[in-house]
Amino acid sequence: MLSNQDMQEAAAHGRSVKAIYVYEVPVRLWHWVNALAITVLAISGWFIASPLPSMPGEASDSFVMGYIRFAHFAAGYVLLIGLAGRIYWAFVGNKHARQMFTLPLFNRQWWREVLFELRWYLFLERDPKKYVGHNPLAQLAMFTMFLSTTVFMIVTGFALYGEGTQEGSWAHTWFTSWVIPLFGQSQDVHTWHHVGMWAMLLFILLHVYAALREDIMSRQSLISTMISGWRLFKDDRP
Numbered sequence: 001m002l003s004n005q006d007m008q009e010a011a012a013h014g015r016s017v018k019a020i021y022v023y024e025v026p027v028r029l030w031h032w033v034n035a036l037a038i039t040v041l042a043i044s045g046w047f048i049a050s051p052l053p054s055m056p057g058e059a060s061d062s063f064v065m066g067y068i069r070f071a072h073f074a075a076g077y078v079l080l081i082g083l084a085g086r087i088y089w090a091f092v093g094n095k096h097a098r099q100m101f102t103l104p105l106f107n108r109q110w111w112r113e114v115l116f117e118l119r120w121y122l123f124l125e126r127d128p129k130k131y132v133g134h135n136p137l138a139q140l141a142m143f144t145m146f147l148s149t150t151v152f153m154i155v156t157g158f159a160l161y162g163e164g165t166q167e168g169s170w171a172h173t174w175f176t177s178w179v180i181p182l183f184g185q186s187q188d189v190h191t192w193h194h195v196g197m198w199a200m201l202l203f204i205l206l207h208v209y210a211a212l213r214e215d216i217m218s219r220q221s222l223i224s225t226m227i228s229g230w231r232l233f234k235d236d237r238p
């Protein structure tokens, strides 16, 4: 939040700066734990798909793939439990905690603002709009690119995991039993799970670029908001 001194300095220069508390602690904590889990999943998944060149010596002397797969599965559990906690918080948290899960699809004004944001990102608009929560384009991307991909990766990931833990395990009962037949066979699930990684990486690329760009250009705080929870609005141009 702004200190009194910041406020006084801004006022002395004839500017007003407002701060609004947006993201509560569980949302922020989840954001960064989730980002870390996905980083581990993408790196370990990469090596599962393209293992390191063969190691010298007896196979039983090294456990490199074992550690890589362990990291992947542990981060997979973090992703699942994190999402469950985040869904819980959507029910009990403030209204911004629900934004990622709900799209006002039948609201014309919202769609107009999605297009406006698109034009703003394409450098076709001069004056950024300000939002307390996510802007409509970010909201759309978080639902369609992030949330749907995450659910897909959890479903396909635990379906593959259940093949190892075998019949009778929860992962096999909940996922493997119907996901593998749905896709045809195990290799198809591997392939689509792999494609899902690229969908997720595409979201992250756009997301991190947009967060950095908005922080610099939109005259409102972005990255520090996901750290402190407070959104700062820098109202007047310097």
Ligand code: HEM
Pocket (backbone or CB within 6 Å): 027, 031, 034, 035, 036, 038, 039, 096, 097, 099, 100, 133, 134, 135, 138, 142, 146, 204, 207, 208, 211, 212, 222, 223, 224, 225, 226
């Ligand atoms: C694996 C990497 C990441 C993923 C999957 C991810 C995903 C997300 C999601 C789903 C949200 C919405 C949060 C919610 O409504 O609960 C969000 C918000 C946000 N993320 Fe990330 N994030 C990642 C990395 C980063 C990084 C590295 C940064 C900083 C450069 C960042 C900055 C932000 C900011 C500033 C917001 C809030 C945007 C706003 O206020 O509208 N994220 N992120």
Ligand code: HEM
Pocket (backbone or CB within 6 Å): 038, 041, 042, 044, 045, 046, 048, 049, 069, 072, 073, 075, 076, 077, 079, 080, 150, 153, 154, 156, 157, 158, 160, 161, 162, 190, 191, 193, 194, 196, 197, 200
């Ligand atoms: C963003 C999330 C995730 C990413 C980016 C990711 C990435 C990958 C990639 C690239 C592969 C290799 C696929 C192939 O070409 O064969 C893989 C395999 C696998 N993943 Fe994931 N994954 C994610 C989530 C999960 C989750 C939540 C689980 C659940 C435990 C999981 C379990 C597995 C399993 C069991 C395999 C096969 C391991 C093997 O055959 O040795 N993944 N993952």
